[in-house]
Amino acid sequence: xxxxxxxxxxxxxxxxxxxxxxxxxxxxxxxxxxxxxxxxxxxxxxxxxxxxxxxxxxxxxxxxxxxxxxxxxxxxxxxxxxxxxxxxxxxxxxxxxxxxxxxxxxxxxxxxxxxxxxxxxxxxxxxxxxxxxxxxxxxxxxxxxxxxxxxxxxxxxxxxxxxxxxxxxxxxxxxxxxxxxxxxxxxxxxxxxxxxxxxxxxxxxxxxxxxxxxxxxxxxxxxxxxxxxxxxxxxxxxxxxxxxxxxxxxxxxxxxxxxxxxxxxxxxxxxxxxxxxxxxxxxxxxxxxxxxxxxxxxxxxxxxxxxxxxxxxxxxxxxxxxxxxxxxxxxxxxxxxxxxxxxxxxxxxxxxxxxxxxxxxxxxxxxxxxxxxxxx
Amino acid sequence: xxxxxxxxxxxxxxxxxxxxxxxxxxxxxxxxxxxxxxxxxxxxxxxxxxxxxxxxxxxxxxxxxxxxxxxxxxxxxxxxxxxxxxxxxxxxxxxxxxxxxxxxxxxxxxxxxxxxxxxxxxxxxxxxxxxxxxxxxxxxxxxxxxxxxxxxxxxxxxxxxxxxxxxxxxxxxxxxxxxxxxxxxxxxxxxxxxxxxxxxxxxxxxxxxxxxxxxxxxxxxxxxxxxxxxxxxxxxxxxxxxxxxxxxxxxxxxxxxxxxxxxxxxxxxxxxxxxxxxxxxxxxxxxxxxxxxxxxxxxxxxxxxxxxxxxxxxxxxxxxxxxxxxxxxxxxxxxxxxxxxxxxxxxxxxxxxxxxxxxxxxxxxxxxxxxxxxxxxxxxxxxxxxxxxxxxxxxxxxxxxxxxxxxxxxxxxxxxxxxxxxxxxxxxxxxxxxxxxxxxxxxxxxxxxxxxxxxxxxxxxxxxxxxxxxxxxxxxxxxxxxxxx
Numbered sequence: 001x002x003x004x005x006x007x008x009x010x011x012x013x014x015x016x017x018x019x020x021x022x023x024x025x026x027x028x029x030x031x032x033x034x035x036x037x038x039x040x041x042x043x044x045x046x047x048x049x050x051x052x053x054x055x056x057x058x059x060x061x062x063x064x065x066x067x068x069x070x071x072x073x074x075x076x077x078x079x080x081x082x083x084x085x086x087x088x089x090x091x092x093x094x095x096x097x098x099x100x101x102x103x104x105x106x107x108x109x110x111x112x113x114x115x116x117x118x119x120x121x122x123x124x125x126x127x128x129x130x131x132x133x134x135x136x137x138x139x140x141x142x143x144x145x146x147x148x149x150x151x152x153x154x155x156x157x158x159x160x161x162x163x164x165x166x167x168x169x170x171x172x173x174x175x176x177x178x179x180x181x182x183x184x185x186x187x188x189x190x191x192x193x194x195x196x197x198x199x200x201x202x203x204x205x206x207x208x209x210x211x212x213x214x215x216x217x218x219x220x221x222x223x224x225x226x227x228x229x230x231x232x233x234x235x236x237x238x239x240x241x242x243x244x245x246x247x248x249x250x251x252x253x254x255x256x257x258x259x260x261x262x263x264x265x266x267x268x269x270x271x272x273x274x275x276x277x278x279x280x281x282x283x284x285x286x287x288x289x290x291x292x293x294x295x296x297x298x299x300x301x302x303x304x305x306x307x308x309x310x311x312x313x314x315x316x317x318x319x320x321x322x323x324x325x326x327x328x329x330x331x332x333x334x335x336x337x338x339x340x341x342x343x344x345x346x347x348x349x350x351x352x353x354x355x356x357x358x359x360x361x362x363x364x365x366x367x368x369x370x371x372x373x374x375x376x
Numbered sequence: 377x378x379x380x381x382x383x384x385x386x387x388x389x390x391x392x393x394x395x396x397x398x399x400x401x402x403x404x405x406x407x408x409x410x411x412x413x414x415x416x417x418x419x420x421x422x423x424x425x426x427x428x429x430x431x432x433x434x435x436x437x438x439x440x441x442x443x444x445x446x447x448x449x450x451x452x453x454x455x456x457x458x459x460x461x462x463x464x465x466x467x468x469x470x471x472x473x474x475x476x477x478x479x480x481x482x483x484x485x486x487x488x489x490x491x492x493x494x495x496x497x498x499x500x501x502x503x504x505x506x507x508x509x510x511x512x513x514x515x516x517x518x519x520x521x522x523x524x525x526x527x528x529x530x531x532x533x534x535x536x537x538x539x540x541x542x543x544x545x546x547x548x549x550x551x552x553x554x555x556x557x558x559x560x561x562x563x564x565x566x567x568x569x570x571x572x573x574x575x576x577x578x579x580x581x582x583x584x585x586x587x588x589x590x591x592x593x594x595x596x597x598x599x600x601x602x603x604x605x606x607x608x609x610x611x612x613x614x615x616x617x618x619x620x621x622x623x624x625x626x627x628x629x630x631x632x633x634x635x636x637x638x639x640x641x642x643x644x645x646x647x648x649x650x651x652x653x654x655x656x657x658x659x660x661x662x663x664x665x666x667x668x669x670x671x672x673x674x675x676x677x678x679x680x681x682x683x684x685x686x687x688x689x690x691x692x693x694x695x696x697x698x699x700x701x702x703x704x705x706x707x708x709x710x711x712x713x714x715x716x717x718x719x720x721x722x723x724x725x726x727x728x729x730x731x732x733x734x735x736x737x738x739x740x741x742x743x744x745x746x747x748x749x750x751x752x753x754x755x756x757x758x759x760x761x762x763x764x765x766x767x768x769x770x771x772x773x774x775x776x777x778x779x780x781x782x783x784x785x786x787x788x789x790x791x792x793x794x795x796x797x798x799x800x801x802x803x804x805x806x807x808x809x810x811x812x813x814x815x816x817x818x819x820x821x822x823x824x825x826x827x828x829x830x831x832x833x834x835x836x837x838x839x840x841x842x843x844x845x846x847x848x849x850x851x852x853x854x855x856x857x858x859x860x861x
Binding site for chain 2: 188215217218224225272302305308334335
């Protein structure tokens with residue numbers, strides 16, 4: 001099939017869809033127009049009500065510096081481990097493990113249970129089947145017969161799959177490094193930047209945070225509170241402004257004052273929104289344009305994400321060359337198995353893991369602990 | 377990346393044509409595919425198990441209808457089971473006899489509670505109510521600021537102060553009573569289902585405000601964990617319904633099925649976009665199609681709708697049917713299609729398109745090349761490409777930087793396409809006529825094998841599916857297709 005044929009057929013198909021949609025919609029619109037209820041009278045909202053309910057000024061102050069937050073900043077950093085954090089969520093998959101181990105031999109039920117365990121962890125059916133196929137082959141060639149050996153074999157396969165260098169890169173030259181954070185809505189980009197700012201400060205790096213989320217209401221305020229909490233600079237623009245400009249300014253500020261690192265926030269966006277992904281491409285381009293250098297583009301993924309995570313990763317990787325994944329909210333009951341699919345299919349490594357809401361709850365990814373936790 | 381269920385079925389069912397009843401073995405094979413599709417859609421595997429069992433019973437017990445292919449029949453059964461599981465009953469919101477009606481929002485971090493508190497408040501306002509929002513999320517930095525900003529956008533007052541969330545919630549309801557506000561939407565902090573302390577806190581908030589409705593806010597992208605989350609929240613709060621968010625992405629949304637099955641309460645609302653007005657009551661049948669992989673078509677129609685001018689599309693449709701489609705029209709339509717995104721994505725969303733076409737990497741620059749060729753033609757040539765002779769051809773080729781061979785090949789392709797589309801005029805016109813009397817009609821299944829009737833030889837792949845899908849859409853009354861303006 002030649003390219004030309006494909007294009008012509010494609011255009012033809014799309015025209016048909018458009019035409020049909022047009023027909024149906026215009027018809028339904030006409031019908032709807034008849035059914036449209038008369039416009040309701042606007043509800044008068046007495047302005048003084050709004051005034052009264054509006055919070056007194058001291059609200060802002062107190063919210064900005066909650067006492068416990070201050071304490072947390074002063075306390076010596078205690079890095080939580082996977083094991084401690086995940087202990088709460090144990091037991092979800094342990095049923096499979098004990099069931100597999102209780103069998104005297106390896107049979108079909110063993111494989112089915114392992115499959116279920118991986119699916120339950122959101123690894124996804126395709127990746128699960130590939131993985132188990134490989135393990136099956138190894139079990140056969142090695143002549144393994146104990147269920148515990150199968151489990152160990154699977155774990156080592158998974159660990160191998162995820163074993164990547166995880167260090168975060170800085171720009172080589174004198175210029176400030178830019179780490180860009182991208183992802184869909186509500187995954188925890190802003191919180192991750194807050195926590196990472198704290199980590200970087202502790203490592204002796206000076207940090208500028210760029211409030212590139214100019215869309216969501218109060219996103220800049222949220223980042224500002226984090227900047228205050230961890231003692232970082234903040235550069236922000238107007239709500240609804242151009243995110244590229246904000247990040248460009250932040251890089252310029254970092255360069256002028258000799259800061260090491262710019263942590264650039266972006267608005268959450270669904271990977272299906274072509275125009276927003278286009279905007280992100282521009283952000284990435286502009287961030288590289290000034291004195292700085294984009295050293296990391298981190299895709300933030302929520303551990304509860306299901307199979308859509310793979311599509312997300314693909315789209316973001318296509319748009320802005322993602323260099324690593326930050327897996328957040330792993331302290332919940334979700335296992336975050338989608339990162340296995342992302343690593344296997346797209347080769348993007350996990351670099352950081354979020355384990356809670358505190359400033360120190362962001363740790364380096366550890367394949368061994370992650371895999372062990374999958375089966376605990 | 378995902379394969380629509382119907383694509384998976386096609387191979388199996390090719391062998392099954394003409395049989396009156398499916399054998400156990402056939403059914404097993406088909407059910408395996410359904411299981412995979414449901415798991416890929418993030419339906420919890422326990423829920424998948426029970427669903428598959430129900431579908432198996434029906435597949436084995438029901439006689440295959442003459443008018444449907446086995447593939448269509450099975451998809452019909454699956455679709456019905458899914459729709460039924462998702463809940464036939466749409467949530468009816470009633471109001472407390474003694475106002476205010478209190479609504480409590482709960483959920484994990486990042487599921488969209490704050491945004492949807494405002495969307496819900498706006499919805500209540502549209503119903504003619506006077507809502508007040510209470511910011512009881514004092515955990516996340518600036519959550520209250522966010523709620524206030526949203527509140528001012530929709531002109532709904534917000535109550536909050538820096539205190540214990542339970543007190544703030546209770547005072548908020550008190551405040552609403554004083555101000556004569558008849559609906560209160562209480563936003564709470566996001567919390568993990570296994571965080572006992574935080575779950576206890578939300579239980580206390582619930583105790584303090586005694587909500588008429590407690591909604592769990594669930595992200596449509598949630599995976600297998602949705603069941604655990606829903607179970608814990610339901611246990612703690614006795615939920616009344618679910619708000620499904622981020623449905624404007626391309627997640628299949630199987631989590632909704634899991635949650636519905638576990639909680640047994642309806643999915644009340646769906647959030648379908650970033651704007652405050654992108655919020656609507658939930659339509660189970662539409663999500664069923666989406667979980668099965670038939671929803672892409674709807675997405676495409678939406679995109680087409682965004683990209684096409686209404687009148688332009690109607691005129692193009694007319695000319696299509698009449699066969700008077702010109703290269704000028706082709707050029708216009710290509711511009712519209714470009715707005716819908718890369719051609720590969722557009723094609724990928726079309727149902728029933730042969731794999732050979734879907735798998736070809738389409739270079740979008742090809743469109744630009746074709747554009748250049750058309751733009752190098754005179755108006756006369758665009759209307760009637762038959763006038764293009766050798767000298768005109770080489771002029772066009774020079775003008776567009778193409779080879780003369782490319783030009784003649786393109787003109788040939790265009791004419792063939794026009795013929796194909798004229799062939800489609802038949803079914804399309806028929807549809808136009810029968811449309812009104814047979815709306816909820818017999819064509820339950822939009823998907824299935826390609827048409828077999830000889831007079832449709834010239835139809836484009838996917839047209840049957842499309843027609844039936846549009847029928848289905850119309851049956852649902854369509855407003856869900858359109859973003860509120």
